[in-house]
Amino acid sequence: MALKGQKTTSDFLEWEKMQSLVLRLERDGEYKFALLIATGSYIGLRISDLLQLRWEQVLNQDYFIITEKKTKKTRKVTINPELQEILVRLYKSLQAEESQYMFINRFGDKPFSIQYVNAKLKEIFIKYNNKGQYSIHFIRKTLGCRVWEVNKYSDQALLLLSQLFNHSSVSTTKIYLGIREQEISNLYLSV
Structure with missing residues (x-):
């Protein structure tokens, strides 16, 4: 700890x-x-x-x-x-x-x-x-990354995970899950 x-x-x-x-x-x-x-x-x-x-x-x-x-x-x-x-x-x-x-x-x-x-x-x-x-x-x-993956890496999934984890913001959830800014940018480009 x-x-x-x-x-x-x-x-x-x-x-x-x-x-x-x-x-x-x-x-x-x-x-x-x-x-x-x-x-x-x-x-x-x-x-x-x-x-x-x-x-x-x-x-x-x-x-x-x-x-x-x-x-x-x-x-x-x-x-x-x-x-x-x-x-x-x-x-x-x-x-x-x-x-x-x-x-x-x-x-x-x-x-x-x-x-x-x-x-x-x-x-x-x-x-x-x-x-x-x-x-x-x-x-x-592990749960967070699974939920995000199953929901096709959507912003909606991050929002729900933020609520599930009781994080103060989606950006906290992104940091928690280790989602880097470049990876996020690539998601937008892949749509």
Whole structure:
């Protein structure tokens, strides 16, 4: 975790690579991190909100309501059917209880710490040979880049992502996703 005021950068994973990583983690018994990466990539919550989720909020639900820790804003999060399949599968693999945190620590009483998640993600990316600079932000960025790509790199998609991420402006979202000015200019020229 960065020091207060320190700038950090993180790459994103292409959608297919994210899905492949989730399956590889699941195959190798790393169920909690398969769950963390899948859930975060499909719903795009900040890590502080993601770690507070309980199974009963998401399991067999179409959506859930959350008050975001950072912004104090209430948000309705729709659960993608593909994510729901992953949730059910990993819930069974983890033999979890519905009232538990989804990302429960080894003592079984609290969710993971953000520091632990960052350290474990570094291990995972080394083990699975994913080159790049990754921190907890890669999860939200993966969703953002996927949404932008699926929506043909449209300004409308950036506007909606800005609202989804609770950014103060679309330009903040562009910076967050790593969209450079030249790339933006090329988009206009390609139409």
